[in-house]
Amino acid sequence: MKPGTVAVVGAAETTDMGTITNLSVIGLHADAAINAMADAGLGPGDIDGIATAGVSPTEVAMYLGITPTYVDGTSVGGCSFMLHVRHAAAAINEGLASTILITHGESGRSRVGAGRFGGSSASLGGQFEAPYGPAGPPTMFTIPWLRYAKTYGASERDLANVAVVQREWAGQNPRAKFRDPISVEDVLDATMIATPFTKLMCCLVTDGGGALILTSAERAGEFAAKPVFILGTGESVETPVVSQMADFTSSKAFRVSGAKAFAEAGIAREDVDHLMIYDAFAHLPIYGLEDLEFVGKGEAPGFIADGNTAIGGSLPLNTNGGGLSYMHSGMYGMYALQESVRQLRGTAAAQVDDVEVSVSHGVGGMFGASGTIIFSNAKPS
Amino acid sequence: MFSASGRGTLYSYVINQRSMPGYEAPYSIAVVELEEGPRMMTNIIGCEQTTEALELDMAVEVTFEQCSDEIALPLFTPAGGAR
Numbered sequence: 366m367k368p369g370t371v372a373v374v375g376a377a378e379t380t381d382m383g384t385i386t387n388l389s390v391i392g393l394h395a396d397a398a399i400n401a402m403a404d405a406g407l408g409p410g411d412i413d414g415i416a417t418a419g420v421s422p423t424e425v426a427m428y429l430g431i432t433p434t435y436v437d438g439t440s441v442g443g444c445s446f447m448l449h450v451r452h453a454a455a456a457i458n459e460g461l462a463s464t465i466l467i468t469h470g471e472s473g474r475s476r477v478g479a480g481r482f483g484g485s486s487a488s489l490g491g492q493f494e495a496p497y498g499p500a501g502p503p504t505m506f507t508i509p510w511l512r513y514a515k516t517y518g519a520s521e522r523d524l525a526n527v528a529v530v531q532r533e534w535a536g537q538n539p540r541a542k543f544r545d546p547i548s549v550e551d552v553l554d555a556t557m558i559a560t561p562f563t564k565l566m567c568c569l570v571t572d573g574g575g576a577l578i579l580t581s582a583e584r585a586g587e588f589a590a591k592p593v594f595i596l597g598t599g600e601s602v603e604t605p606v607v608s609q610m611a612d613f614t615s616s617k618a619f620r621v622s623g624a625k626a627f628a629e630a631g632i633a634r635e636d637v638d639h640l641m642i643y644d645a646f647a648h649l650p651i652y653g654l655e656d657l658e659f660v661g662k663g664e665a666p667g668f669i670a671d672g673n674t675a676i677g678g679s680l681p682l683n684t685n686g687g688g689l690s691y692m693h694s695g696m697y698g699m700y701a702l703q704e705s706v707r708q709l710r711g712t713a714a715a716q717v718d719d720v721e722v723s724v725s726h727g728v729g730g731m732f733g734a735s736g737t738i739i740f741s742n743a744k745p746s
Numbered sequence: 747m748f749s750a751s752g753r754g755t756l757y758s759y760v761i762n763q764r765s766m767p768g769y770e771a772p773y774s775i776a777v778v779e780l781e782e783g784p785r786m787m788t789n790i791i792g793c794e795q796t797t798e799a800l801e802l803d804m805a806v807e808v809t810f811e812q813c814s815d816e817i818a819l820p821l822f823t824p825a826g827g828a829r
Contacts, residue, residue, distance in 0.1 A: 494787045496819055497776075498769035504762045508777060512758035515802045560761035560772070560797060608777045608787040613758050 368630055369745040371454040372585040372592040375405030375578030376706040379470070382540050382692055385572040389478030393470025394425050397574035405578045405588050407464065412578070414462030416453060417469065418445035419696055425468050435462035441602060442729025443643060443696040446577075447736025450702065451598035453579045463580060470574030471694035477572075489606045502645060503567050504559045506731040509613035510648045511561070516614045517663030521561045524647040525552035526666070528565050528689050530675045531644065535686025537676075537715035542569050543690040566647035568688035568697070575699040577706070582744060593709045596722070597630025597739040599623060607731035616728070618735035619656035623726065626737035627658075632722060634659050637739075639708045639723040640680055641701035644687040650674070653726050654682075657737070681717045684708065698727035702738065709742040752808035753825065754780040761795050772796075778806055778822050792823035799824075 377400030379385065379393055388396060394417065402408060414435035415426045422438045425431075435456050439448045446469055453465040472479045485491055499505045513519060529549055535541035547565065555563040585592035601621035604610055611617055627634070634657075642653035654665040659680065668674070674682035685691040685704040692700060705723040707713040721743055727736045759776035762769070772795040779785045790806060793799045805825035810818040 496813075497787050497789050498762065498766050498773060499775050499787075500762055500764055500766050504760055504775050507760045508758050508775065510758070511760075511802060557763045559775075560763060562760065606787075608785060613777075 366454050366458055366595070366598065366629065368596040369594045369741070370582050371457050371579055372582045372594045373577055373706055373740070374580050374585055374588040374590065374592055375401040375407065375576070376590070376703055377401040377404045377576060378700070378703055379574040382573045383542050383571050384474055385472070386475045386477065388472070388572075390420060390470050390472050391424060391428055391478065393472060393572065393574035394420065394468045394576075395428055395470075397470055397576040398425070398429055398466060398468045401466065401576035401578050404590055407578065412464050412466045414453060414456060414465030416449035416465060416467045418449070419469070419471060431466065433462065435465060441734035443645065444698045444727025444729040444734055444736040445696060446698040446702055447725060447727040447738050448600045450577065450579065450595065450738050451600055451736060454595050454598060457579060457581050465579045466576060467579070468574070468576045469696060469699035471696060472572050473570045473694040474572050494606055494608060502731060503562065505607050506646050507559050507562045507648070508607055509610060509732065512613035513648065513651070517666070519663075519666045521553055522549055523651065523666035523670070524562070524566045525549040526669050527644070527647040527650050528552045530669060531683050531687045531689045533676055534684045534715050535690035538686050538691060539714060541686040541691045542571055543686070562646060565689070568645045568693035569690070571692045571694060573692050573694050573700070575703045577702060591710045591742060593706050593740050593742055594744050595738060596632065596741050596745065597626040597628070599625030599629070599737040600735065601625070602734040603732065605730060605733055610732050615662070616652055616656050616732045616735065618732065619653060619726070619728070622735040622737045623657040626724070626739050630739040632739065637680065637722050637724050638720040639684065639705065639717050640682045641705055641723070641725045642682060643697055643701055643727045644683055644689055645693065645697065645728065647689065649728060650682060657724070657726060676715070684713060684715045684717060698736065701725045701727060705738070705740050709740055748782060751781050754778040754806055754822065755803050756790065756800060756806055757785055758802065759790065759800060761797070761800070774800055776800070776822070786820070789821050790823065791821050
């Protein structure tokens, strides 16, 4: 897409966040969607495109009373919403729809109206990984880390640093689930889940939702909120099973998606003021920083240890507290996008000064898929 | 298609510390790189389930666990017998 042709004009999360026992999955989608429509000053009759993952876009459209001419049910895990943004931008430019609503809602903790986790026994994972006793993402997403650690001389302390820094950000966010400061020792001494990952290196499991509304940049001035323009987008997939990831020290889907987004945006890494990297587990920001080429291979642990991603650092990262401390419903990508939009609107809880360009980078599955969105609050000329 | 020797090296792993139905913690969930190149998920058995005993790149060899009359699951042990 041409940079700056499409804008986010509505963005909101669910009214509550964390433990929400009175809303089912579809209720969380609706709550977020209603909040996003209110943010944009729009009603369901103004929306002509719908995208979602986890539930069918048909269900969301019917529930909200939307009659779409554009429907996207791309579902590749937690980064699906980055892909929805990318597809919606292309669709708007192509005239498939003018005003597209992207919704997410997940009762990750309370499981109200939520289905079971896991794939069929006939899937690749069912045949070739399930027989070895994996207990969900904490025991699969984490498998590549020891290879990274041996290759680059990293340790558990590097994982702990990620959690400590993000907790500092969360301390500034009243909506974050975990806000009390933690030390490296606290992280290392927490309950061991899947060695070497302790509980504080793993994401939360909470309830929530979020929604975005996109339209053409030409119309962006009609809306109350400060528009957030899309500069560049990328997406890719690699493998449905973590054991077949080509390189355990780097995600091919990250590299492909990130390179595509930066090429499209036509900006340099130094132009980025704020960064969100989907952190289901503490090693993900390390892989993300390297695979998006903010730092060289093996350099991310030192970059984080030196405070670059922390409050006051050169590249503020996961400023909502991330999946480790803010919230994680299951498909967290929507919350990374929401925080990028807030930072660019100047409305974030832990607002960074002078943010003009923000990158939201998501993962789906266990390094299976990826989506990258580069936003700016300045329309490129 | 080719025959695999059953020899390989330990590529990466975690040690699950929570028991699952049919799996008593701690147990390794590992990826082994076969001598012929491909990698596969497996469990490393026949040694302590600790990071000290499970050294990356150590030589491992296949052993089959008979799960039923029709299904034998390929697991791996440290090469040259249990440590």
